[in-house]
Amino acid sequence: MTVNNNLSSMLSIQMEVNQMAQNIAQVANAVGDPVFQEAAGDIIDSLVQQTPATIAYSANAQGVVTQQAVMDTILDIKA
Numbered sequence: 001m002t003v004n005n006n007l008s009s010m011l012s013i014q015m016e017v018n019q020m021a022q023n024i025a026q027v028a029n030a031v032g033d034p035v036f037q038e039a040a041g042d043i044i045d046s047l048v049q050q051t052p053a054t055i056a057y058s059a060n061a062q063g064v065v066t067q068q069a070v071m072d073t074i075l076d077i078k079a
Helices: 003-030 034-078
Strands: none
Touching: 003 034
């Protein structure tokens, strides 16, 4: 696993979270109209999906930190 893989994953997850936030905003604007009451399910789905996305983003960020620590250690050993 490389830093590029982690960063790519983080970017992908960020895009997913942004899309879910847009879904939430759209539903929030439409919920006042009784015709769109069924859209409340969409907001619940978006909220539920954000939790694993946030955890995955954090895990990839920790992977970057760990890889940097390993590289620092390797450079210290070589020096």
